[in-house]
Amino acid sequence: xxxxxxxxxxxxxGYLKDPxxxxxxxxxxxxxxxxxxxDAETRIPTLKNMMGVWGLKVNDRKSGxxxxxxxxxxxxxxxxxxxxxxxxxxxYKYLGTPISYDW
Numbered sequence: 001x002x003x004x005x006x007x008x009x010x011x012x013x014g015y016l017k018d019p020x021x022x023x024x025x026x027x028x029x030x031x032x033x034x035x036x037x038x039d040a041e042t043r044i045p046t047l048k049n050m051m052g053v054w055g056l057k058v059n060d061r062k063s064g065x066x067x068x069x070x071x072x073x074x075x076x077x078x079x080x081x082x083x084x085x086x087x088x089x090x091x092y093k094y095l096g097t098p099i100s101y102d103w
Contacts, residue, residue, distance in 0.1 A: 037067065044083065058086075065082075065088050066090070
């Protein structure tokens with residue numbers, strides 16, 4: 001992951017030893033995959049807590065979870081509106097590319 005390589009560079013070069021230097025890290029446009037809705041319900045809060053340790057925050061309003069409607073229908077499940085506070089969406093734009101289950 002890119003952020004790992006960047007952090008290693010910052011750490012091993014001693015960049016932060018100079019008290020006048022600061023680093024601001026943004027993590028956006030990431031994809032996290034889950035095995036199930038239950039898995040997402042468990043892991044999203046963990047992810048949010050881990051990011052909080054680094055001073056980062058997941059913006060639920062800018063995030064979206066895509067769940068295959070055919071899978072939900074085949075299992076006889078009702079599509080949730082949110083999962084762990086993140087809205088469930090049919091369409092999403094990832095790195096400027098639209099993604100949709102209607103394709």
